[in-house]
Amino acid sequence: MRAPAYQPTLVHPYREHLRQRRTDVPAVPVTTLLAEIKTLGYRGSMNLLVRYLNQGRADTDRPPISPRRLTGLILSHSDNLTDQQHKLRDELTAACPEMIELSDAVSRFATLLKPRNGNETRLAEWITTVRSFNLPYLHAFPRGLDKDHAAVTAGMTLPYSNGPTEGHVNRLKMLKRQMYGRANLDLLRKRVLLAT
Numbered sequence: 001m002r003a004p005a006y007q008p009t010l011v012h013p014y015r016e017h018l019r020q021r022r023t024d025v026p027a028v029p030v031t032t033l034l035a036e037i038k039t040l041g042y043r044g045s046m047n048l049l050v051r052y053l054n055q056g057r058a059d060t061d062r063p064p065i066s067p068r069r070l071t072g073l074i075l076s077h078s079d080n081l082t083d084q085q086h087k088l089r090d091e092l093t094a095a096c097p098e099m100i101e102l103s104d105a106v107s108r109f110a111t112l113l114k115p116r117n118g119n120e121t122r123l124a125e126w127i128t129t130v131r132s133f134n135l136p137y138l139h140a141f142p143r144g145l146d147k148d149h150a151a152v153t154a155g156m157t158l159p160y161s162n163g164p165t166e167g168h169v170n171r172l173k174m175l176k177r178q179m180y181g182r183a184n185l186d187l188l189r190k191r192v193l194l195a196t
Contacts, residue, residue, distance in 0.1 A: 175192060
């Protein structure tokens with residue numbers, strides 16, 4: 001969800017007063033708030049105040065962040081984030097102990113993705129650490145790594161990759177999909193040879 005961009009209204013100058021009152025007494029009636037801000041000089045209607053409060057405009061300055069954006073901040077490498085993104089990520093993860101553990105686990109796993117010697121022991125330590133966390137939604141990932149432990153270990157320790165092969169296979173499938181129902185294998189062969 002994107003935070004809506006609101007234009008200032010007649011209620012806006014009394015925002016801090018409304019925020020303070022709603023923090024002190026969360027169940028304060030709107031009629032009481034209307035009477036209070038009228039004494040401060042408010043000239044608008046009750047409907048405008050109710051709409052302002054229902055939209056949550058008196059509650060916070062920060063627009064809501066989507067789960068996708070937070071996930072992107074956690075999964076991004078620290079060097080690729082701006083100072084503002086660093087601050088936002090640290091602030092959001094510090095608000096919840098589980099988020100601190102999750103962010104730490106993700107960043108430590110990201111270091112394992114660059115193949116080098118010793119990654120096999122680091123992976124075993126990472127799996128043990130993640131299993132000790134109280135993050136049940138994360139426990140399925142180490143179980144999946146254990147099911148194909150040899151391949152995961154090879155991918156994290158050996159410098160070889162089948163990435164280029166997978167790229168060519170993906171390109172061939174795309175060409176085949178583009179020609180669906182139009183021609184036979186001879187035309188597909190010619191398109192593949194001419195595309196390289």
